[in-house]
């Protein structure tokens with residue numbers, strides 16, 4: 001792998017940038033691998049990278065029906081934070097946060113991780129009590145957090161309307177300074193390049209259309225380019241997880257919903273942090289290019305169509321204008337949708353299944369981008385050893401039968 | 417934007433008036449006490465979530481406030497039929513395959 005550096009930039013400039021290597025190979029699939037990952041989003045690519053780097057398993061293929069990172073990974077609004085309420089979720093997202101903090105260096109790829117802080121606003125007395133409780137829980141788990149009043153929020157984010165005259169006045173917020181945003185494509189590409197360099201085959205434009213199971217053991221996957229064998233298969237397919245599960249005769253507690261996002265025309269820097277509000281229900285940050293990056297809730301119906309309805313867009317922008325009246329005349333540039341796999345307790349599933357050798361990593365719903373490094377890291381360990389990593393263990397699918405849910409709904413500030 | 421026909425109001429109305437309420441035809445077990453944990457979990461949490469034909473409930477939230485059922489394609493989002501509570505769908509994944517339409 002060609003290493004990137006400042007010196008390299010200068011060197012390549014002298015040779016008119018004609019000697020840059022391709023970032024990864026485009027290999028023909030082998031007949032058999034030790035591990036197959038289905039889904040070349042951030043989570044699948046991170047899983048492959050850590051399998052090769054930390055678990056010594058390099059005979060690995062990532063099978064992707066479209067292009068790398070073309071699913072939710074490249075459609076999300078890139079908010080990263082770890083201030084989750086429950087111990088199990090806090091451990092998982094904080095594990096991820098720690099990996100984010102060293103990721104660009106580890107991958108030798110600039111993922112533009114920017115710890116500009118995340119505000120979760122409170123607009124009611126109950127919001128503020130929940131925030132207090134969550135920040136206290138975070139601190140007990142070693143996660144940074146502060147409870148701010150409206151004046152302190154105003155100081156951090158002057159463009160936010162903190163006056164008492166609004167319909168839902170800002171009473172305060174939780175503040176996680178280590179939270180922020182990262183460049184989503186770069187995360188997928190960085191992991192892909194790293195995995196490829198360690199020998200992982202990245203197989204694009206190849207769809208998994210069936211699972212071959214013998215005596216309750218997975219032996220490979222049927223694809224649009226024929227059968228590919230492996231006795232360990234990890235499905236990391238976000239909104240399409242139920243479709244893959246059905247191929248193996250399994251049901252998952254998931255629903256696939258469209259989730260939309262918008263970006264505005266680029267404007268001068270006005271917002272140097274991330275602002276989220278559960279109550280008026282919208283969130284916003286500003287990209288390095290200057291566009292406002294905006295999102296809110298899912299479209300309520302099931303859908304696989306990677307687009308959503310106009311009423312949801314209208315609702316989202318109402319919330320943004322409520323919080324930032326000065327944005328009312330900013331024009332929106334683009335809007336799109338991804339398909340998110342929502343889980344009843346708003347926590348992911350990292351789990352073995354009744355089929356031996358077949359594992360699922362899904363259910364991240366509206367908020368899995370922030371978990372990309374941690375999810376890949378613990379899922380790789382799980383696939384390599386055949387037993388759940390201690391951080392992943394509480395996220396087994398059995399919890400829906402035992403009742404040991406990890407109820408992050410509403411508890412985590414906002415659903416992303 | 418969906419244009420949805422409410423079988424009770426007998427009119428097409430805009431999507432904003434309705435709320436989707438998830439998979440239809442899920443029966444609460446008659447005797448919950450005698451359910452196994454698996455059966456109860458299946459009732460509470462596990463859904464079909466198909467890519468294609470889906471039978472789902474909607475409520476006419478700002479209209480007559482009644483629940484009804486809809487058969488819809490979750491890829492094209494096309495609404496194929498609406499029918500009242502207690503009725504069965506005419507269009508199913510099976511009937512579509514037989515009809516060769518998909």
Ligand SMILES: Cc1cc2nc3c(=O)[nH]c(=O)nc-3n(C[C@H](O)[C@H](O)[C@H](O)COP(=O)(O)OP(=O)(O)OC[C@H]3O[C@@H](n4cnc5c(N)ncnc54)[C@H](O)[C@@H]3O)c2cc1C
Pocket residue numbers: 038039040041042043044063064065066067068069070071072073074075076077078079080206207208209236237238239240244259260261295336337338339340364365366367368369370371416
């Ligand atoms: C609009 C929007 C905003 C969001 N905002 C945030 C946010 O601010 N912060 C946050 O933390 N999270 C956010 N999320 C959620 C986040 O994007 C996802 O949880 C995360 O990116 C999931 O990553 P993944 O790798 O599991 O899935 P994906 O990136 O979707 O990758 C799954 C891949 O599997 C492939 N695949 C599916 N079926 C098959 C098959 N049969 N064969 C082969 N390949 C297959 C797909 O093509 C896809 O590339 C948002 C999501 C959306 C849609």
Ligand SMILES: [Zn+2]
Pocket residue numbers: 422423424425426476479480481482
């Ligand atoms: Zn009606």
